Amino acid sequence: xxxxxxxxxxxxxxxxxxxxxxxxxxxxxxxxxxxxxxxxxxxxxxxxxxxxxxxxxxxxxxxxxxxxxxxxxxxxxxxxxxxxxxxxxxxxxxxxxxxxxxxxxxxxxxxxxxxxxxxxxxxxxxxxxxxxxxxxxxxxxxxxxxxxxxxxxxxxxxxxxxxxxxxxxxxxxxxxxxxxxxxxxxxxxxxxxxxxxxxxxxxxxxxxxxxxxxxxxxxxxxxxxxxxxxxxxxxxxxxxxxxxxxxxxxxxxxxxxxxxxxxxxxxxxxxxxxxxxxxxxxxxxxxxxxxxxxxxxxxxxxxxxxxx
Amino acid sequence: xxxxxxxxxxxxxxxxxxxxxxxxxxxxxxxxxxxxxxxxxxxxxxxxxxxxxxxxxxxxxxxxxxxxxxxxxxxxxxxxxxxxxxxxxxxxxxxxxxxxxxxxxxxxxxxxxxxxxxxxxxxxxxxxxxxxxxxxxxxxxxxxxxxxxxxxxxxxxxxxxxxxxxxxxxxxxxxxxxxxxxxxxxxxxxxxxxxxxxxxxxxxxxxxxxxxxxxxxxxxxxxxxxxxxxxxxxxxxxxxxxxxxxxxxxxxxxxxxxxxxxxxxxxxxxxxxxxxxxxxxxxxxxxxxxxxxxxxxxxxxxxxxxxxxxxxxxxxxxxxxxxxxxxxxxxxxxxxxxxxxxxxxxxxxxxxxxxxxxxxxxxxxxxxxxxxxxxxxxxxxxxxxxxxxxxxxxxxxxxxxxxxxxxxxxxxxxxxxxxxxxxxxxxxxxxxxxxxxxxxxxxxxxxxxxxxx
Numbered sequence: 001x002x003x004x005x006x007x008x009x010x011x012x013x014x015x016x017x018x019x020x021x022x023x024x025x026x027x028x029x030x031x032x033x034x035x036x037x038x039x040x041x042x043x044x045x046x047x048x049x050x051x052x053x054x055x056x057x058x059x060x061x062x063x064x065x066x067x068x069x070x071x072x073x074x075x076x077x078x079x080x081x082x083x084x085x086x087x088x089x090x091x092x093x094x095x096x097x098x099x100x101x102x103x104x105x106x107x108x109x110x111x112x113x114x115x116x117x118x119x120x121x122x123x124x125x126x127x128x129x130x131x132x133x134x135x136x137x138x139x140x141x142x143x144x145x146x147x148x149x150x151x152x153x154x155x156x157x158x159x160x161x162x163x164x165x166x167x168x169x170x171x172x173x174x175x176x177x178x179x180x181x182x183x184x185x186x187x188x189x190x191x192x193x194x195x196x197x198x199x200x201x202x203x204x205x206x207x208x209x210x211x212x213x214x215x216x217x218x219x220x221x222x223x224x225x226x227x228x229x230x231x232x233x234x235x236x237x238x239x240x241x242x243x244x245x246x247x248x249x250x251x252x253x254x255x256x257x258x259x260x261x262x263x264x265x266x267x268x269x270x271x272x273x274x275x276x277x278x279x280x281x282x283x284x285x286x287x288x289x290x291x292x293x294x295x296x297x298x299x300x301x302x303x304x305x306x307x308x
Numbered sequence: 309x310x311x312x313x314x315x316x317x318x319x320x321x322x323x324x325x326x327x328x329x330x331x332x333x334x335x336x337x338x339x340x341x342x343x344x345x346x347x348x349x350x351x352x353x354x355x356x357x358x359x360x361x362x363x364x365x366x367x368x369x370x371x372x373x374x375x376x377x378x379x380x381x382x383x384x385x386x387x388x389x390x391x392x393x394x395x396x397x398x399x400x401x402x403x404x405x406x407x408x409x410x411x412x413x414x415x416x417x418x419x420x421x422x423x424x425x426x427x428x429x430x431x432x433x434x435x436x437x438x439x440x441x442x443x444x445x446x447x448x449x450x451x452x453x454x455x456x457x458x459x460x461x462x463x464x465x466x467x468x469x470x471x472x473x474x475x476x477x478x479x480x481x482x483x484x485x486x487x488x489x490x491x492x493x494x495x496x497x498x499x500x501x502x503x504x505x506x507x508x509x510x511x512x513x514x515x516x517x518x519x520x521x522x523x524x525x526x527x528x529x530x531x532x533x534x535x536x537x538x539x540x541x542x543x544x545x546x547x548x549x550x551x552x553x554x555x556x557x558x559x560x561x562x563x564x565x566x567x568x569x570x571x572x573x574x575x576x577x578x579x580x581x582x583x584x585x586x587x588x589x590x591x592x593x594x595x596x597x598x599x600x601x602x603x604x605x606x607x608x609x610x611x612x613x614x615x616x617x618x619x620x621x622x623x624x625x626x627x628x629x630x631x632x633x634x635x636x637x638x639x640x641x642x643x644x645x646x647x648x649x650x651x652x653x654x655x656x657x658x659x660x661x662x663x664x665x666x667x668x669x670x671x672x673x674x675x676x677x678x679x680x681x682x683x684x685x686x687x688x689x690x691x692x693x694x695x696x697x698x699x700x701x702x703x704x705x706x707x708x709x710x711x712x713x714x715x716x717x718x719x720x721x722x723x724x725x726x727x728x729x730x731x732x733x734x735x736x737x738x739x740x741x742x743x744x745x746x747x748x749x750x751x752x753x754x755x756x757x758x759x760x761x
Contacts, residue, residue, distance in 0.1 A: 058409065059433045059715040062760065145577035145585075146592050154516065161516030162575025162594065167524075169734065253526065256579050257730035272406045274719040275430075 048281045056278035064278075071282035080258060081283065084266040085290070088242055090173075091262055095180055095241045096234055102181065103188020104230070108222075110189065111196045121193075128186035136250040139179040169259035172252050176260055180247055188233050195229035196222065231302050235295065242291055263287045361651045363394045364418035366408070368427075370398025373606055377671045378422075384667060385658045392651045394420070402526060402582070405430070405718075412436045415645060419652045423472040423641040425464035426712050431641075433715050437471040438642045443653050444470060449660055457677045460637045466713035473639035475659045476674035478601035479696040480534040480634040481619040483608060485510075485596045500539055500623050503597070504565070507573040510596040519573040521595035522566075525582040528729050529721035530634075531599045534622070534708070536562045538632035541625025543706040545750055550758065552750040554743045558627050564739045567732055579733055587611075601636065602692040605673035619692035621699035633700055634708040638674065716753040724749055 055067045075081050110121045127135070142148050145164040154161045165175035199221065207217050243264050248254060254261035254269060261269070264287060271280035367378055375398050382394045397418065399407055405427065411417045412434050423437075431437050444450060450458070457474035465471050482503065488510055489495070497503050507519030523531040537543065539562035542553050553559055570578060575594070577585075587604055589595040591611030608617040624631040640659050642652040658664040662680045669676035670686050675693055687693055699705055711717060725746060732742040 058413075059430050059719075061433065145575060146589060146594055151516075160576070161513060162518060162577050164577035164580070167577040167579040252580075255525070255727060255730055257734060257736065258727040269723060272409075273723040275409070 048284055051278050051281035052285045053282075054278045056276070056281075058275045058277070067278070071279050072286070074279065075282060075286055080261070080266060081263070081286075083258065084261045084263045087260065088262040088264075091177075091244070091260075092238055092241045094177055095184065096238050098177070098181055099184040099188050099237060100230070100234060103185045103233075104192055106185065107189040107192030107196060108218075111193055124189055125186045127183050128190065130183065132183075132246040133250060135179065135183050136247055139175070139182075139251060143175055166252060167256060169256055172256060172260050176248055176251055179251060180241070180244070183247075184237060184241075187237060191229045191233040192226055195226040199225045235298055238298070239291065239295065263290075359391065361392050361648050363392060363420055363646075363648055363651055363655065365394045365396050365420040365655075366404075366418045366422070367396065367398045368404040368408075368422050368424075369401040371401075373610070374672070377668070380671075381659070381664060381668050385655055385664065388658065388663075389651075389654055392654060394655065408436075409434075417643040417645055419642060419646040419648055420655055421641050421643065423639055425460060425472065425637040426710065426717070428461075428464045428471050428641075429466045429713050429715055430718060432465045432467060432469075432471060436643060436645075438644045438646065438649065438652075439469040439471060440473065440642070440653075440656065441470050443657075444660075447657055449657065452662075452678055452680065453660060454677045454679060454682070457637050460635075461639065464637070464712040466715075472637070472641045473656050473660050474637055474677040475639040475665050476669045476672065476677055477635055477637045478603045478674060479621070479700070480530070480599065480601050481621055481692055481696060483590065483598045483600060483604070483617060483619055485590075485593075485612070485616060486618040487616040488596045496618070497620050498623065500626060503623065504569075507569060507597060511573040516594050518575050518589075518595050520569055520597045521581060521586045521589045522570050522574045522578045522733075523581055523583075523586055523599070524570065524579040524730060524733050525585065526722070526726065527583055528726060530601075532563075532566065532729065533710075533721075534634040535599055536566050537708060538622040538634070539565065539625060541627040541630045541632060543630070543632045544709040545711050546754060550754060552747040552754070554747040554750065555740075560740055560743050563743055567739050570733045579730055602673055602675070602696060603638075605690075605692050606671075619695050621695050624704065629704060631699060631702060631705040632708050633696070633705055634710075635696075636710075637677075639677070711750075711754070714750075714753045714757055716749075716756075720749045720753060 052071055053066060053068060054064065055070075056064050106124055110117060110124055114120075130138075143150075143164050143166050145151065145162050145167070148164070150159055150163045150165070151161065153159045154163075165171040203221050204217055207221060212220065242262070244262065245264050245268050248260055248262060248265050249268065252260040254265045263283070267280050267283045267287060270276050270283060365378075365382065367375065375396070379396055382396055386393060408417075408421070408431070412431075417436060423431075428437070444453075453474050454477075457477050458470065460477070461472050461474045462468060462470050482497065484497065484506070489506065492506075492509050494506050494509060495502075497506055510519040511517065533545075536559065537553075540556070540558040542556070542559055545552060545554075547553050547556075554563075575581075575589070581589070583600070583604075586595070586598055586600065587607050590598040591608060593612075602619060605617075605619070622631055622633055640656055642649065642656055646652045659668060660678060662678055665676050665678040666681040666684065668674070669678075669681060670684075673690065673692065675696065676682050676684075676687065681687070687697075700707075714720075725742075728737070728742050728745055731737050732739055
């Protein structure tokens with residue numbers, strides 16, 4: 001039998017050795033990534049699933065233990081779960097809808113040729129680059145009753161002193177919507193602008209020759225070209241807005257009186273504040289299931305992924 | 309469990325004969341009375357090993373002035389202990405507990421942390437803190453510290469051990485703008501009626517001037533319970549039968565009176581006001597009165613000047629003449645998993661001795677736990693401390709007994725009740741409904757606690 005010691009320099013290794021080495025190589029290459037996924041994704045998810053069937057509270061370790069589906073049945077009787085779910089739907093619908101409309105309008109505007117277009121694009125996209133916590137800080141200052149906009153309006157005789165949009169249930173919703181829109185619109189504008197620039201100019205010229213107006217050109221040329229970008233951006237933004245915790249947590253804390261508590265924010269409060277990790281895990285599982293079903297339905301309805 | 313009525317009090321003024329209740333109820337009174345007692349001297353700190361040890365120190369209420377004071381305190385300690393360095397890490401006051409819990413879960417706790425009695429039971433339940441009883445006794449510190457504060461610190465844990473140094477304590481007071489009172493021809497408030505009258509008199513919504521700032525946002529409970537129970541003359545959350553007092557008629561009436569302040573003599577924005585917002589309003593001149601502990605004195609002085617701000621202790625109740633005084637012990641703790649328990653103890657010992665406690669209490673405006681420091685002139689000269697001590701020394705004054713030993717205390721008073729309180733202020737439910745929910749939550753927590761005993 002030929003051994004490696006008998007192989008002269010420059011000669012290829014025997015076939016068996018080459019096969020063994022080549023069959024192990026992919027596993028060796030994939031191992032680091034697989035390990036990271038296992039540690040940072042598979043284990044946490046498995047832990048959440050496990051905890052969802054248990055009573056777990058670090059402040060009351062004496063009550064910890066397996067409780068089966070009790071957390072899930074408690075969710076069905078939990079008024080705050082249902083109200084936070086309803087608010088999540090309202091929040092996602094309002095945010096994504098408004099961001100889509102304004103993002104589309106601004107994307108179309110900055111796609112036109114005009115003096116100062118570069119500066120306009122930079123200004124339009126800059127909120128997207130601002131850190132979430134900084135965004136909140138900016139808006140908290142704007143809404144501050146003693147140093148914010150309501151104070152200056154009261155000085156001018158408009159409205160009253162000592163008021164804030166954040167200090168009423170309806171006001172807090174629109175205050176949060178405005179703050180999130182400021183940060184979210186650029187995302188739509190960027191996605192749409194990128195797609196707009198790939199539309200061949202000859203199509204518009206041919207349409208003009210055929211007598212098509214601006215609106216007709218938009219409906220017949222622009223919209224079909226950017227449809228895919230709109231669908232992807234809407235899906236991504238919908239998922240992000242559903243999972244939004246940072247802005248609402250820091251701007252309103254889910255208040256006043258739970259008026260701006262989304263389902264993920266309720267999960268965060270349950271786990272971080274009341275330390276009910278078992279119930280919080282069950283809420284997480286339910287939120288994941290809801291989001292998964294909505295995403296599948298969205299993809300089905302929009303026929304994304306189908307060959308056109 | 310058995311209870312007995314305290315002589316000289318009305319039928320509702322019961323002090324439970326339980327390990328946590330009785331001790332806590334007596335604690336602050338004893339602490340005040342012993343503040344004037346003689347004290348021993350601080351012991352010499354022995355030199356440690358030659359090798360330099362680095363301790364990590366977490367501050368749970370990082371603010372500019374406080375951070376500077378703590379860094380000075382650390383510098384003083386390091387000067388006395390050249391073999392130890394302390395690394396200061398500031399945490400925000402509204403989210404420190406989440407970071408602490410994460411550190412406990414991941415075995416990455418620091419060596420030292422600033423601590424208050426109300427947080428102790430949550431950390432003790434997780435086995436996170438190191439008990440200090442033996443070390444305090446071995447160091448001979450027992451005789452140097454306020455007995456009342458030691459008792460309060462012990463009662464807060466729920467297992468009859470000391471986990472935080474009884475370095476300082478706070479009492480809740482009513483801060484008022486003495487300059488505005490003078491301009492309006494109002495004297496020093498001495499009754500609850502004086503308070504409500506002043507709040508009305510000093511409110512002028514047209515100019516953005518409000519008589520009072522109510523805490524509707526995060527941390528509302530300490531102001532709520534610190535005003536409502538004293539108004540009703542009730543000093544405990546539970547009556548002689550172990551039932552929550554929040555549905556008692558005089559407590560409900562007091563809560564209605566307190567909630568009635570919102571949007572009549574306060575700003576509408578107070579619905580979400582937290583500590584920072586309240587202090588900013590008071591310091592900015594848009595609120596003439598504020599309920600808070602004596603710990604915010606440096607902030608008020610910095611904003612308004614010492615001559616324009618005064619403190620008033622809780623007023624005697626119209627119901628039974630009893631003055632109920634709310635307070636809280638604050639100190640420092642070491643984590644059980646500290647790799648340098650002996651060096652961490654050196655720091656804890658330093659902040660209980662005259663030099664460390666003297667600096668920290670004086671600069672922070674707190675009541676000192678060290679009996680020698682309590683004799684110093686600045687304690688008598690500090691208006692908020694003096695008014696608190698004077699009130700506490702009265703015969704009819706009773707400390708407010710908070711059941712910090714309940715594991716659910718923070719969850720109930722924070723997460724569970726905050727939205728309910730905001731619903732109440734907005735008129736979405738009555739005060740009575742809010743009080744009923746409050747009573748149910750505390751009754752459930754107390755029943756579970758009693759069942760485990």
